[in-house]
Amino acid sequence: MxxxxxxxxxxxxxxxxxxxxxxxxxxxxxxxxxxxxxxxxxxxxxxxxxxxxxxxxxxxxxxxxxxxxxxxxxxxxxxxxxxxxxxxxxxxxxxxxxxxxxxxxxxxxxxxxxxxxxxxxxxxxxxxxxxxxxxxxxxxxxxxxxxxxxxxxxxxxxxxxxxxxxxxxxxxxxxxxxxxxxxxxxxxxxxxxLSDTAKAFLIILFTDIFVGFHSPHGWEVVLEIILRHFGLPENRDFIFLFISTFPVVLDTIFKYWIFRYLNRISPSAVATYHSMNE
Incomplete structure (x- = not known):
């Protein structure tokens, strides 16, 4: 079995x-x-x-x-x-x-x-x-x-x-x-x-939270909480450098996943995503 x-x-x-x-x-x-x-x-x-x-x-x-x-x-x-x-x-x-x-x-x-x-x-x-x-x-x-x-x-x-x-x-x-x-x-x-609409909704929600326009403020708060949690110095240069690079890398990986996998498995979900995102 x-x-x-x-x-x-x-x-x-x-x-x-x-x-x-x-x-x-x-x-x-x-x-x-x-x-x-x-x-x-x-x-x-x-x-x-x-x-x-x-x-x-x-x-x-x-x-x-x-x-x-x-x-x-x-x-x-x-x-x-x-x-x-x-x-x-x-x-x-x-x-x-x-x-x-x-x-x-x-x-x-x-x-x-x-x-x-x-x-x-x-x-x-x-x-x-x-x-x-x-x-x-x-x-x-x-x-x-x-x-x-x-x-x-x-x-x-x-x-x-x-x-x-x-x-x-x-x-x-x-x-x-x-x-x-x-x-x-x-x-x-x-x-x-999931349905095509649900996939598109989750993609937009994920990207807006982690790599969207307002994400730098959220990343700054998260980094400050993590640094204080471990008693590390709140280096502003490190925080700004992380915010300026990590969301970009994350967005690139996410777009690659859409192009490499989701576009082959469910092209209609990708089309729905682009329609909802416009």
Whole structure:
């Protein structure tokens, strides 16, 4: 049974690219199937293969998503977290991991001072003394220090926990090559089985989000979140260079995929895409 399942999956993966449009080949295949005396048995077997493929793909997809995330959170909260907190409290290496954190802390403290002086000028604190102003600024500086100490410690925890999660994910992928192949075949059938309008809609949605006019702002936010997650300096030159090159490369790869594969498998979907995109 497993051999038959893999054989059917191999055929579905190979046959997804054809010299003729897929709609024409499907019409001929349907006509041949209706004339086949064993069509009912083959349809039942095809249903079993499709069911097996769907269940195996969902199990493997959930495994490669849930297991690394679970390992990440458990190790961060119960294994890596306490060890990093202990070592940080003993060695006390400092407050900031990079200059970007220090700049953000100084800007935050400067804004607090400006807000405090503004409130004094408008009469909100008319009788406040200079010593009390210094005390408030000092309290705010201590709060900012605590916040950035936590951010620095969490960045170290994130790096170690993510490395462990990537290791677990790599083990799952290497040990589950058969399941990965089934998942790939399932995704191919799911994507190429969509209607022409759905394919065109997903293509436009994908390109507008990742390589469209407004994508640089989204990439900038994503990069800043990732850099802060790992405690890396927010180098503006690196961010701008990435934004100016990566979406272009991604757009080129995507256009090549449309020309090389989708145009041969479903030319009507490509025509629908160009019509909707105009």
């Amino acid at each position: 497993k051999y038959w399942n893999l054989k059917k999956l191999n055929q579905s993966t190979i046959e997804k690219i054809s010299p003729l449009p897929r709609s024409i080949t499907k019409t001929f295949d349907k006509f041949k199937q209706e004339l086949n005396p064993q069509a009912e048995m083959e349809a039942l077997e095809e249903f079993r293969v499709s069911r097996y493929q769907t269940i195996a793909s969902m199990k493997y997809l959930l495994a490669i998503i849930i297991v690394p995330l679970l390992i990440n959170q458990v190790s961060k909260n119960f294994l890596i977290g306490p060890a990093v907190d202990y070592l940080w409290n003993i060695k006390q290496p400092g407050i900031f991991l990079n200059e970007s954190q220090e700049e953000r802390a100084l800007i935050e403290l400067q804004r607090f001072e400006e807000k405090l002086h503004f409130e004094i000028l408008i009469g909100k604190f008319p009788d406040i003394s200079s010593d009390l102003i210094k005390e408030k600024v000092r309290e705010k500086a201590l709060l900012i220090t605590n916040d950035y100490v936590l951010e620095s410690v969490n960045a170290i925890k994130n790096i170690l926990a993510d490395i462990l999660s990537i290791g677990v994910l790599s083990i799952l992928i290497i040990s589950g090559r058969r399941e990965l192949y089934i998942l790939k075949s399932f995704i191919n059938e799911l994507i190429y089985g």
